[in-house]
Amino acid sequence: MTVAASTSESKPKPVKAVKVKGESKHLYVSFGLLVVVLVMWEVLPGMLDVPRYIIPTLSDCLAELKNMYAFDKLLSHTASTAIFTILGFVIGSALGAAIGYLLGMSPFWEKVVSPYILALQIAPKVAFAPLFIMWFGYNSMPKLLVTVLIVFFPVLVNVLQAMRTVDRDLVNLARAYSLTRWQIFVKIEMPSTLPNLMAGLRIASTLAVIGVTVGELVGGNVGLGYLISYGGGQANAAMVFNAIGILTVIGCVLYMVLERIEARALHYLPKDSH
Amino acid sequence: MALEFKHVTKQFQSNSGEMLTAVKDVDFRVEKGEFVSVVGPSGCGKSTILSMTAGLYQPSIGEVSVSGERVDGPNPHVGFMLQKDLLLPWRDIISNVEFGLESRGLNRAARRAKAMEVLNACHLGGFEQHYPYQLSGGMRQRAALARTLAIDPEIILLDEPFSALDAQTKLLLQNSFSKVIAEQQKTTLLITHDLAEAVLMSDRILVLSERPGTVIAEIKVDLPHRDEPLKRRNLPEVSEYAAQLFSYLKLEEKAF
Incomplete structure (x- = not known):
């Protein structure tokens, strides 16, 4: 990485100047676009006589956000959703990775269970939510289980796929150096599959928010998903808008944290192929 | 001696179920500190010889031994290197x-x-x-x-380690490998399809036939500068040796 940095610094100045200008240009346009959309959101509903229970304006939403903070325990709902998103993500991806590695080490069992994995992967996981409520009641268990289930598969499938494509020559090299099966797993297979594991985790992080939201929508009286169904019931569109916005922020933060971890963990990959 | 193949035959089961003989009755020795190359047409079982020396699989008939010990599994006295660096x-x-x-x-x-x-x-x-x-x-x-x-390692196995490099890098790398190997006095078996490379780097060259591979000729390279292929390259005899290998491999018959 130090090499890459020093080479880009040694580039001739004019090229660098043009590049910086080009890089920040899309940021300006991006920001400009946001401003245009926000202004239209604020102005258009009033001009077109759209009632606020259909499309609340930006200022309606901000006012409602204040109310939610004051009267609807917004912070505790947000915290609950965030905690269960992370918890479900961690448990689901740990299980997915563990089973992915186990099956990856045993081609026999992989063949035995792969049709069922495929079937379960296709089955819509969110549809399990009412079942979980019947089994576990109106508590946090159903939303945690939906999240675990939805996060589990992309991680499992990515790890399994990567285990199949580990370079056989690397494994032979390790065998020739008399490494044990466990050492081969830790020193060759785990690091070889890391890029795929990280890709699976990134996909899983976006799904985790969906899992928690569906769990909260279907049952319970805690969380942003609950606020969505509560707000919907009262024709309070601004509350629904706000809850969706905060859910999106939770998902983005999780995704960005993973991106950071990935950049750290995979620092040895050259930038262009990354 | 460092490495010995005693009447080694290796058969594989092919995908269609029939037995395929990769190498047949291969018999040779490599002395300690010697640099021996194995050349042959593609698919003649060169890499099979290497894998059996590394102990990745065993011969069907015969015996492979390193430093007098029979090889029956991955062997800590053998180091091998492929075309891919495997870093x-x-x-x-x-x-x-x-x-x-x-x-x-x-x-x-x-x-x-x-x-x-x-x-x-x-x-x-x-x-x-x-x-x-x-x-x-x-x-x-x-x-x-x-x-x-x-x-x-007591013996180094090199499986076409230079074949993925450009021509200049190849010459320089052959030179640096030869120097290091000579300094460390390592016994070396080089698998290659590059006839000039075999002549430049080796003490002795084994020529394999087409599949099933068997040793059809053994050529002693009687030239100085084994530790410096760049110098050996300038000797007029090099092309004679290469021509000799060329005729053993019957390459004229295949040219058109």
Whole structure:
């Protein structure tokens, strides 16, 4: 990485100047676009006589956000959703990775269970939510289980796929150096599959928010998903808008944290192929 | 002697179920410190010979022994190197060189010291903190040689280690490999399809026939400068040896 940095610094100045200008240009346009959309959101509903229970304006939403903070325990709902998103993500991806590695080490069992994995992967996981409520009641268990289930598969499938494509020559090299099966797993297979594991985790992080939201929508009286169904019931569109916005922020933060971890963990990959 | 093949035959089951003979009745010896090349047409079982020496699989008939001991599994006295450098991309160069030492009960400091020593011998001092993607192809192959030498093998197996490199890098790398191998007095078996490379680097050349591969000729290269192929290259006899190999492999008949 130090090499890459020093080479880009040694580039001739004019090229660098043009590049910086080009890089920040899309940021300006991006920001400009946001401003245009926000202004239209604020102005258009009033001009077109759209009632606020259909499309609340930006200022309606901000006012409602204040109310939610004051009267609807917004912070505790947000915290609950965030905690269960992370918890479900961690448990689901740990299980997915563990089973992915186990099956990856045993081609026999992989063949035995792969049709069922495929079937379960296709089955819509969110549809399990009412079942979980019947089994576990109106508590946090159903939303945690939906999240675990939805996060589990992309991680499992990515790890399994990567285990199949580990370079056989690397494994032979390790065998020739008399490494044990466990050492081969830790020193060759785990690091070889890391890029795929990280890709699976990134996909899983976006799904985790969906899992928690569906769990909260279907049952319970805690969380942003609950606020969505509560707000919907009262024709309070601004509350629904706000809850969706905060859910999106939770998902983005999780995704960005993973991106950071990935950049750290995979620092040895050259930038262009990354 | 360092390596001995005693009437070795290796058969594989092909996908269609029939038995395929890769090499047949291969019989040769390599003395300690000798540099022997194996040349032959593609698919003649060159790599099978290498894998049996490394102990990755056993002969169907016959016996392979390294330093008088029968090879019946992965063998700590054998170091091998392929066309691919097989450096672990997530490790820096020095940790890559240490890789082969990690199953040998050495402590961290001893491993590091040994790795530094071979890195210096391979003229890679100063690059130990670099990652493989930051090095050129030739340097990566030198790092792979350092990893192979780090385990102090009694015999080094080289499976076409230069075939993925451009012509100039290849010449320089052949030279640096020859020097290091001569300095360390390692017994070496080089598998190659490059006839000139075989003549430039070896003491002796074994010519294999088409499948099922068997040794059809053994040529002693009686030339100086085994440790410096760039010098040996200028000797007029080199082309005679190459022509001799050429005729053994019956390449004229295949040309059109």
